[in-house]
Amino acid sequence: MIASPAPAFFETHPRGHVNLMTDTVIANLDINDLRAITRHLVSMTPLNAASFCAAARARLKQTATKATPLSDSSQLFVVDAEAESSEPGPALAPLLARARAYFGSGLGFESLKLLEDVVNATADHEWKPEGAMADSLALVDADISQAIQSCTDALGSGAMEDRTSARLILDGLFDALTSCRIAVEGWGGEFPFDRGLGNLNYLRNTLTV
Structure with a gap:
């Protein structure tokens, strides 16, 4: 069945116009084809890349109020009683995907708020030095570092x-990372966010309010 044209991208009309046939193509393309075409268009000129990121920021800000809030952080990580270790839960991947969309489009500070939830949830768990949990936390550490770079660029x-708001967000993440490190060291684990904490401390030390 052919899908209907996509719903309006913005609540107010953007400059320019997407005709019906083009919109029909967008609505019916396979997601991988749509990504490939988008990457091609963005790579053609720096202006395309800048316009794409601006449109992404506008869209993410528009949908931020509609996004499902993280009401239950217990779904970020779950305990595998048989393995005596925690594992990534069903809520982790969607949250990280949104955080990456934020910092990738220039909304680094918005992404830090999401990543702070992950850090706070991590403090409640124990895990083995190798496995899915350790691998996921290594990715989160890299995400924190990239988000910090996005914040640096925005500033x-x-x-x-x-x-002032920027400082409060950075301080909130610092407190979460510090508490997490204390908790992990308390059960003899290896703190997984050293790189992120180091980058965060550098930005906090250079940010003047």
């Missing part, structure tokens, strides 16, 4: 003008 470009 440098002037896109983030409210430096």
